[in-house]
Amino acid sequence: VTYVGPVNLTPMGAIDGGAITRVVVGGVVAVALALASDRAPQRVADAWRLMRTPAGDEVSRELVPGAVHGVSSEALLLASQTIPAGARIAVVVGDAPPLDPNVGAAARSFMCDWLLPRRCVSTPADADWVITYHAPSEGLPVHGTEVGLGPDANAVRVSR
Amino acid sequence: MTREYAGLVAFDAVVLCVGLAWVAGLRLADARRPVATAGLAFFTGWIAVGVALALAVSFGVDPSVTAVLGAAVLAGACGLAFRLHGSRDGPRRVLRDERRLAVVGAAGAVVLVAATVTQLLWAWRSGADSSWDVWSMWEAKGRALYFFHGYETGPGGVTTYAHPDYPPFVTALIAAQYHFMGGPHATRLPFQQGLLSISFFGAVVALVRSRVPAWILYPTLAALAAAPRFWERMQSVLPDQAVAYFVAVAAVALILWLDERRGSFLALATLALAACALAKNEGVLLGTALVVAFGVAAAAARAPRARLVAIALLGPLAIVPWKWWLSRHGLSHVATDYAWRDLLHPGDLARNADRLGYASGHMLSLLFDTHLWTWVVVLGLAAVALALFRARTPAVAILAWAVISFLGQLTVYWIGRLEIQYYVATSAERVVGTLPIVLGAAAPLLLALSFQPRRGPTRPAAMERTGIEPVTYGLQSRRSPS
Numbered sequence: 001v002t003y004v005g006p007v008n009l010t011p012m013g014a015i016d017g018g019a020i021t022r023v024v025v026g027g028v029v030a031v032a033l034a035l036a037s038d039r040a041p042q043r044v045a046d047a048w049r050l051m052r053t054p055a056g057d058e059v060s061r062e063l064v065p066g067a068v069h070g071v072s073s074e075a076l077l078l079a080s081q082t083i084p085a086g087a088r089i090a091v092v093v094g095d096a097p098p099l100d101p102n103v104g105a106a107a108r109s110f111m112c113d114w115l116l117p118r119r120c121v122s123t124p125a126d127a128d129w130v131i132t133y134h135a136p137s138e139g140l141p142v143h144g145t146e147v148g149l150g151p152d153a154n155a156v157r158v159s160r
Numbered sequence: 161m162t163r164e165y166a167g168l169v170a171f172d173a174v175v176l177c178v179g180l181a182w183v184a185g186l187r188l189a190d191a192r193r194p195v196a197t198a199g200l201a202f203f204t205g206w207i208a209v210g211v212a213l214a215l216a217v218s219f220g221v222d223p224s225v226t227a228v229l230g231a232a233v234l235a236g237a238c239g240l241a242f243r244l245h246g247s248r249d250g251p252r253r254v255l256r257d258e259r260r261l262a263v264v265g266a267a268g269a270v271v272l273v274a275a276t277v278t279q280l281l282w283a284w285r286s287g288a289d290s291s292w293d294v295w296s297m298w299e300a301k302g303r304a305l306y307f308f309h310g311y312e313t314g315p316g317g318v319t320t321y322a323h324p325d326y327p328p329f330v331t332a333l334i335a336a337q338y339h340f341m342g343g344p345h346a347t348r349l350p351f352q353q354g355l356l357s358i359s360f361f362g363a364v365v366a367l368v369r370s371r372v373p374a375w376i377l378y379p380t381l382a383a384l385a386a387a388p389r390f391w392e393r394m395q396s397v398l399p400d401q402a403v404a405y406f407v408a409v410a411a412v413a414l415i416l417w418l419d420e421r422r423g424s425f426l427a428l429a430t431l432a433l434a435a436c437a438l439a440k441n442e443g444v445l446l447g448t449a450l451v452v453a454f455g456v457a458a459a460a461a462r463a464p465r466a467r468l469v470a471i472a473l474l475g476p477l478a479i480v481p482w483k484w485w486l487s488r489h490g491l492s493h494v495a496t497d498y499a500w501r502d503l504l505h506p507g508d509l510a511r512n513a514d515r516l517g518y519a520s521g522h523m524l525s526l527l528f529d530t531h532l533w534t535w536v537v538v539l540g541l542a543a544v545a546l547a548l549f550r551a552r553t554p555a556v557a558i559l560a561w562a563v564i565s566f567l568g569q570l571t572v573y574w575i576g577r578l579e580i581q582y583y584v585a586t587s588a589e590r591v592v593g594t595l596p597i598v599l600g601a602a603a604p605l606l607l608a609l610s611f612q613p614r615r616g617p618t619r620p621a622a623m624e625r626t627g628i629e630p631v632t633y634g635l636q637s638r639r640s641p642s
Contacts, residue, residue: 021546025607028542029379033264035534036271036382043391047278055285061347064287065295088315106292112316113300116344117307119316126315 066114069106075133075153076114082147082155083129089118090127094135097152107133130156167340168348172202172355174232179205182239182431186424193369199362204428206333206356207406207435208235211478213332214438218481222309223336242427258373265374268382275385276358276394283354283395288346294397295346297322302334303344313489324491327482329438330399350395353402357394360405361385364601367412367425372608380607383539384600389532389593399439404594406436407446408601411561414454414472415554415605418463426471433475438482441495442569446594447476449564457557497583502575515580519573522584523566526592533596540599543606551609558602562595 055061063073083089091111093104111131112120124130124142132154137146144159179201183189189197212231213223221227288295304318305311311328313319318331337352338344361381369377384390393401410432417425433450436443451472458465486493494500502508527537547555569591576583 021549021610024542024546025376025610028539028546028603028607029264029376031535032383032539033268033271033379035536035539036268036275036379036386038534039386039388039391040271040274043278043386044274047281050285051281056287058345058347061287062345065290068290069292106296109296109300113295113303116300116303116316119314120320121315 063114066106066110069110070100070103071107071110072133072150072153074150075131076111078147078149079111079115079131079153079155082149083115083118083131085117087118087128088121088126089115089129089131090121090124091131091133092124092135092140093133094139096134096136099134104134124158128158130158132156163342164345164348167342168337168352171228171337171340172352174228175205175209176202177205178208178232178236178239179203181236182208182242182428185239185242186427187243188366188424188428190366190370193366196362196366196369199359200366202355202359203363203405203409204239204431205235206359207431208239209336210329210333211235211431211434211438213336214327214329215478215481217305217311217328217332218485220310220485223305223332223339224309225339228336228339242424258375261373261375265376265378268378268380269374272361272378272382272385275382275391276354276361279391279394280351280354280358283350286347286350286395289350289395289397291396291398297326298330298397298399299334299346299349301326301331302338303346305331305335306338306344311485313491319489319491323496325486325493325495326441327438327443327479329435330397330402334397349397353397354395356402356405360409360601363409364412364604367409367416368605368608371416372604376607377604380539380543380600380604383534384536384597384603387533387536387596387600389589390536390597390600393593398590400590400593401597403436403439403443403446404597406432406439406443407450407594408598410436410447410450410472410475411558411598411602412605414450414468414557415602415609417468418454418458418461418554418557419551419609421463426468430472430475433472434478437476437479442572442591444476444479445568445572446565448473449568450561451476453560453564454557456560457553460556461553463553497578498572498576500575503571509574512574515576516570516574518580519584519588520570522588523570523573523592526589527595532589536596536600540596540603543603543610544599546610547606549610551606554602554609555606558599558606562599566592566595 059077060067060073063076066076067073089112091108093099093108095104099107111133118129121127124140127142130137130140130142130144131149132140134152137154137156140156142156142158145157147155147157149155176198180189182204183197183201188200191197209228209232212235213221213228216227216231217223223231289299301318301321304316304321305328308317311318318324334349337349341348364381365377385394390401410429413425413429413432416422417429433447436447451469454472455465455469458468483493526532544555544559573580573583573588
């Protein structure tokens with residue numbers, strides 16, 4: 001005969017944990033159930049409403065993080081179509097026209113991430129392509145062919 | 161689109177198969193509860209595949225489809241191997257449900273299902289995770305790992321993103337899913353996290369259901385699932401909530417091990433702690449705190465503490481290959497935001513004492529903020545307090561873990577190098593979230609243990625001391641194979 005474990009023969013509602021313990025545990029469970037039930041109807045209603053609204057297309061859903069932080073989806077899409085995979089890119093963010101510094105930081109990071117497998121480098125001189133975002137391409141330390149990426153964004157193919 | 165969905169289904173099927181191998185190997189399957197068992201299997205498979213891939217990545221392997229299948233075969237074989245050497249006991253049924261309270265359990269189960277399924281629907285319809293740390297670091301690293309076929313240190317490589325010292329569990333799993341889907345489809349990651357969240361509840365239910373009546377189990381878990389911060393983060397690609405799941409399952413498994421001494425629980429806890437250490441730097445602290453707390457509790461309970469500590473510590477030690485990889489590539493293998501050696505400078509500590517007050521005040525207010533966690537922390541502490549009367553050892557262990565981990569995280573803020581207001585504002589809410597989740601997951605078991613009659617040492621402990629083999633013990637005896 002092998003050991004199976006301590007087995008209590010009485011059901012949970014009537015076991016010998018003591019009356020006070022039963023009451024307190026019952027109270028804890030009642031509070032837990034009340035807390036859990038409080039928001040459930042609203043969540044179900046919200047989910048039902050969500051399922052009845054059409055979802056956005058796949059690309060715009062991929063670009064949600066950039067859009068949330070104010071980065072132009074148009075610039076990202078055009079950059080992905082213009083710059084070949086595997087190219088080295090540098091992102092130069094300026095303030096013309098004026099740009100919130102948080103949006104500027106997000107633009108640099110999000111472009112480097114979303115444009116993979118293009119490799120992001122820190123200086124334009126090391127790049128095959130330079131993306132200027134709210135920055136005039138005339139001020140770049142490199143020269144090349146310019147391609148528009150929508151309002152306030154350009155891509156410059158660096159001439160060597 | 162078809163390849164994307166087919167790949168996702170294939171990846172999840174691989175994870176489930178690995179988990180089933182572990183569940184079968186550890187004899188944790190319960191045929192009476194196939195849904196919960198499937199949840200436990202998916203959860204276990206996720207962490208087993210994740211740990212295998214994180215270790216493989218640390219040795220320069222690309223988490224491609226072939227590599228994932230290879231890692232899955234190895235991980236599954238490891239799980240099945242326990243069947244040859246582990247305990248022959250399956251899940252035990254200790255307490256029977258009270259029928260007149262069935263409606264309470266059913267109500268809790270309905271709310272739990274509603275909370276998790278609605279979140280999964282949100283995850284399916286939502287866009288890519290827009291949290292700054294996700295797209296600028298975690299997902300970006302996974303994407304770079306996918307495109308460049310390994311942890312690369314060159315331009316655009318994984319190490320060019322923030323915190324290159326962060327361990328590779330999450331990034332390896334993201335890259336693996338991208339390989340299966342045939343592209344970097346970040347919109348599918350929240351759904352996968354939602355599945356992991358549901359499987360977390362399945363895992364807890366599968367582990368404790370035979371010991372915890374439904375009227376306690378489901379309402380308390382539903383309270384956790386419905387807490388606003390928990391609910392919102394169920395689909396988060398940030399690893400904080402996943403780390404909390406891993407610690408919570410390890411804690412529940414160690415409580416069960418303390419009571420039953422089945423090696424299966426120790427093995428599961430060790431695997432969860434390995435995932436914890438390989439998912440975030442803080443995971444090492446949280447996991448080690450759990451091993452220390454339960455090691456001390458086991459010593460007090462005259463349990464084989466040396467075995468517990470020796471085996472469970474293998475979990476946090478799983479980080480060693482990753483540290484070796486960092487050193488080999490000339491990267492710092494310690495956190496950049498703080499350094500534990502700063503604790504050796506009393507002058508600096510005294511000068512930074514004001515950081516302690518600021519951080520502790522904010523951490524406590526976040527913990528007990530009912531807009532974030534409703535009353536989950538209070539309920540969890542009430543469960544610990546109740547269990548102190550009838551199940552002192554696990555209650556003390558959980559309480560000790562909570563105190564150690566809170567103080568450990570507070571110490572990080574104390575010795576941190578970032579400006580304290582910024583540091584707390586950008587991380588405290590996520591960091592303290594582990595406590596409510598662990599307390600909430602352990603609460604049902606602790607409440608049930610607080611009901612158990614006072615009794616002498618269980619059979620294994622008695623056997624260790626007396627060497628007397630009882631003929632039967634309990635109601636559900638069965639014949640030995642011999």
